[in-house]
Amino acid sequence: MAALTKKQLDQLKQLLDEREQVLRSHLQRDTAAREEFVQVASEAPDSGDASFATLSMDLGNAAVERDLVELRHIASARCRIGRGDYGVCALCGYEIPYARLVAQPTAARCAPCQNNFERTHADGVSRSSL
Numbered sequence: 001m002a003a004l005t006k007k008q009l010d011q012l013k014q015l016l017d018e019r020e021q022v023l024r025s026h027l028q029r030d031t032a033a034r035e036e037f038v039q040v041a042s043e044a045p046d047s048g049d050a051s052f053a054t055l056s057m058d059l060g061n062a063a064v065e066r067d068l069v070e071l072r073h074i075a076s077a078r079c080r081i082g083r084g085d086y087g088v089c090a091l092c093g094y095e096i097p098y099a100r101l102v103a104q105p106t107a108a109r110c111a112p113c114q115n116n117f118e119r120t121h122a123d124g125v126s127r128s129s130l
């Protein structure tokens with residue numbers, strides 16, 4: 001059982017909302033930037049410029065991918081709040097400290113389990129999306 005008070009939970013929900021707004025504004029900006037890149041790429045007179053534009057698009061996609069992953073984490077945190085098991089480690093079942101949730105409202109694991117998880121999934125993806 002999570003020992004979060006209603007006030008703490010409301011605060012964490014607000015953090016999730018704020019984070020989601022930031023991510024959505026990133027995505028809007030990235031989409032606008034990518035449309036510009038597409039235009040540059042199609043107007044590029046030689047292949048050198050075109051490949052540069054393609055490279056820039058790939059970098060943009062990686063950032064977009066990270067934002068989308070985090071948005072999914074936010075959605076799943078909201079789902080856990082709805083189910084009532086938010087703030088409980090998905091692996092060991094212990095409560096996740098409130099301070100950790102404030103720092104990382106999407107955290108689904110306590111710090112020791114997260115460290116184990118990262119050690120066994122050391123592909124960089126789990127690390128960046130925590």
Ligand SMILES: [Zn+2]
Binds near residue numbers: 089091110111
């Ligand atoms: Zn744990």
